Every structure is written in C-alpha cells, then in structure tokens.
Amino acid sequence: MQVIVTHSSDQASMALTALGWSAFFDDQLEPEETGLARMRIATVHRARLTAESTSGPVRLTLSALANTADYAVGDWVLVESGTRMLVRRLDRKTVLQRRTEGGRVPQLIAANVDTLFIVSSCNDDLNLARLERYLALANEAGTTPVIVLTKADQVADAGPWRDRAADLQRGLEVVTLNARAPDAVKALARWCAAGQTVALVGSSGVGKSSLLNTLAAKAPEEAQLTGSIREADAKGRHTTTSRSLHAISGGGWVIDTPGIRTLHVSDISTGLDQLFAEIAELAPECRFRNCTHAHEPGCAVRAAVAAGTLDQVRVERWRKLLAENRSNTPVQSGPRGNKTTKTRSKRG
Numbered sequence: 387m388q389v390i391v392t393h394s395s396d397q398a399s400m401a402l403t404a405l406g407w408s409a410f411f412d413d414q415l416e417p418e419e420t421g422l423a424r425m426r427i428a429t430v431h432r433a434r435l436t437a438e439s440t441s442g443p444v445r446l447t448l449s450a451l452a453n454t455a456d457y458a459v460g461d462w463v464l465v466e467s468g469t470r471m472l473v474r475r476l477d478r479k480t481v482l483q484r485r486t487e488g489g490r491v492p493q494l495i496a497a498n499v500d501t502l503f504i505v506s507s508c509n510d511d512l513n514l515a516r517l518e519r520y521l522a523l524a525n526e527a528g529t530t531p532v533i534v535l536t537k538a539d540q541v542a543d544a545g546p547w548r549d550r551a552a553d554l555q556r557g558l559e560v561v562t563l564n565a566r567a568p569d570a571v572k573a574l575a576r577w578c579a580a581g582q583t584v585a586l587v588g589s590s591g592v593g594k595s596s597l598l599n600t601l602a603a604k605a606p607e608e609a610q611l612t613g614s615i616r617e618a619d620a621k622g623r624h625t626t627t628s629r630s631l632h633a634i635s636g637g638g639w640v641i642d643t644p645g646i647r648t649l650h651v652s653d654i655s656t657g658l659d660q661l662f663a664e665i666a667e668l669a670p671e672c673r674f675r676n677c678t679h680a681h682e683p684g685c686a687v688r689a690a691v692a693a694g695t696l697d698q699v700r701v702e703r704w705r706k707l708l709a710e711n712r713s714n715t716p717v718q719s720g721p722r723g724n725k726t727t728k729t730r731s732k733r734g
C-alpha cells in the first residue's frame with residue numbers, strides 16, 4: 387500500500403516546515419518524486435537509520451547498497467511511504483564534518499544546521515583560540531555562529547566576557563546566560579524559531595547538556611545527564627546519546643551527537659578568511675602574492691601591526707590555526723581531490 391503525501395494538505399506542509407523543510411529542498415524535487423515522503427535523519431547507526439517524519443519517528447528501510455556513513459543527522463531524505471525504503475538524500479544547505487585520525491574522507495557530523503551555538507562559560511579562562519577554531523568550522527560549514535557564554539549567574543558582570551568574544555569576528559552575536567535557568571530559552575529564541583536547526587559545540591563542562599535540557603524542556607527522567615550527575619553515575623560520559631535530533635520547546639530542533647563534541651579543525655578554507663577578515667583584507671596589499679606575513683618586505687599585515695591597527699596576538703593565533711588546518715588536511719591530487727582523473731566523454 388502506498389500512502390501519497392499531497393501538496394494540497396496545508397497541515398502536512400506546515401508540519402514539514404516545522405521540521406525544517408524549505409524552498410531550498412523543495413526546489414530539488416523532480417516531478418515524479420512529489421509522491422514520496424520527506425523525512426529528516428534523526429539517528430545514524432552502523433546498520434540502521436531512523437528519521438523524523440511529520441507523523442513521528444520512523445525506522446528506514448535501506449537498500450543493500452546503502453551505506454549509513456553517507457548520511458548525517460539532519461539530512462533530508464525522500465522515502466517510499468509504504469515500504470519506508472530510503473530513495474535518495476537531498477543536497478545539504480550546510481554540513482559539519484570532521485576528519486578522524488588518519489582518515490581519508492571526512493566523517494559527517496550533522497547536516498542542515500542553521501546556527502551553531504559555540505558554548506563557553508564566563509567562569510572559565512575564556513579560551514579565544516578555541517573559540518576561533520569553532521568559528522572557523524561554523525563558517526566553513528555554512529552555519530551562522532553564535533557564541534553562548536554560560537554561567538553568567540556566577541559573575542557580577544558578564545560584560546567583559548561578552549566584549550572579548552564579540553571581537554573575534556565581524557558581526558558576531560554573543561549571548562550570556564545561565565544554562566540552567568528557564569529564561570535561557572528566551573535568550574536564544576531568535577535562532578530557535580519553528581523549522582530552525584541548531585547544534586551545540588564546546589569543551590567538556592561548559593554547560594552543553596544543561597543548555598540542551600533547558601532548550602528541550604524535557605521531563606527530568608529523560609534529560610541528558612549533566613556533569614555533576616554523571617560523576618556520581620560512574621558509567622562514564624556517553625551514557626545518554628541514543629537520540630540526536632531533539633525538538634526545542636517552542637519550535638526548532640537541536641542536534642547533539644558524540645561526534646559534534648569533539649570537532650577539530652581541518653579542511654577549512656573560506657572559513658578562516660571570514661574569521662580573520664581583517665588579515666585577509668590586508669593580504670592583497672602585501673608586495674608578494676604568497677606573503678606569509680612573517681618576514682617578507684612590503685608586508686601590509688606586519689605594517690598594520692607596527693602601526694597598532696592590527697592585534698599581534700590575533701595574527702599569531704591566525705598563523706597557528708592555519709598551520710593546524712594544513713597539517714590536518716591531506717594534500718589532495720587533482721581538482722577538488724577527485725580521483726576521477728580520466729574524464730569520460732559524455733554521450734548525447
């Protein structure tokens with residue numbers, strides 16, 4: 387039996403929009419595909435995929451050729467309604483990926499994330515270099531970064547922390563909050579409207595689980611265990627990671643996976659230029675086109691540092707991040723690393 391999902395159903399299309407469906411995905415549909423159900427990948431396991439549909443969670447049927455590693459939490463897929471057979475994945479708006487030690491292809495972490503909440507806390511030594519790493523990743527993925535500084539309730543004035551973070555990238559939004567207080571939802575509401583997808587990254591203990599619980603407003607028994615409880619639990623850190631796509635109370639979705647918590651910098655190109663725009667903009671004024679801004683004569687970047695208009699510490703962090711990115715990114719042969727060097731002539 388085949389259940390046809392028709393366009394005429396306003397309710398169905400509203401439910402799809404709430405799940406994150408937009409014109410970007412609609413435009414990819416071929417005429418013969420309008421009868422297929424549209425679902426969003428909710429969990430990725432070695433041999434199993436589950437999806438969120440307009441009528442709840444669904445376990446997908448996979449063809450013998452399907453490889454679950456090709457799918458990321460947040461992906462939109464087309465599914466045969468009766469058999470639940472996965473037909474195809476739609477192009478992604480954004481994709482977060484990471485390279486594992488020695489891995490040749492990056493591992494998919496999350497797809498179609500609109501906003502990346504980069505979480506740190508006011509009572510930590512705010513690690514600007516670490517925040518910059520996450521900013522570069524967010525830029526590269528195509529997601530909008532927002533810095534979220536938790537534990538604002540622990541300091542008299544969160545202003546100085548906010549200012550230091552805001553300086554890291556042009557136009558960067560910074561929010562300070564108490565991750566355990568219900569009004570944290572209000573502070574982040576702009577990015578959590580219906581259909582919006584967010585993800586949380588940040589070091590251990592900064593309050594990601596606390597924030598996730600506050601956002602998802604879950605019953606205490608199904609809440610992610612936060613640090614203090616986990617320590618007593620002794621079962622270790624990865625006890626509660628089965629679901630990855632969580633509904634936010636009031637609208638939107640938050641993606642949380644073990645992988646997203648250990649992202650590191652590799653394969654970044656435009657992300658770094660966006661982050662260090664003030665350096666990238668000066669580079670064309672250097673005498674040498676491939677200037678490293680370290681020792682070359684006629685270097686506009688070093689001139690700006692000397693003139694006091696560019697922060698020397700920032701240039702040093704830029705250099706370190708660039709080097710780290712290079713060492714984590716394998717040199718690829720051919721344009722875009724494609725192995726298909728022999729071009730077959732197209733017929734017709």
Ligand SMILES: Nc1nc2c(ncn2[C@@H]2O[C@H](COP(=O)(O)OP(=O)(O)OP(=O)(O)O)[C@@H](O)[C@H]2O)c(=O)[nH]1
Pocket residue numbers: 536537538539540563564565566588589590591592593594595596597611612613614623647
């Ligand atoms: N006062 C206060 N405490 C917080 C806040 N955010 C988190 N905490 C506490 O800080 C500790 C660590 O918070 P978690 O939410 O477990 O941190 P996490 O980022 O999820 O840590 P990992 O799971 O290890 O990555 C817990 O004891 C929280 O209750 C906050 O905004 N204010």
Ligand SMILES: [Zn+2]
Pocket residue numbers: 669672673677678679680682684685686687688
């Ligand atoms: Zn230079």
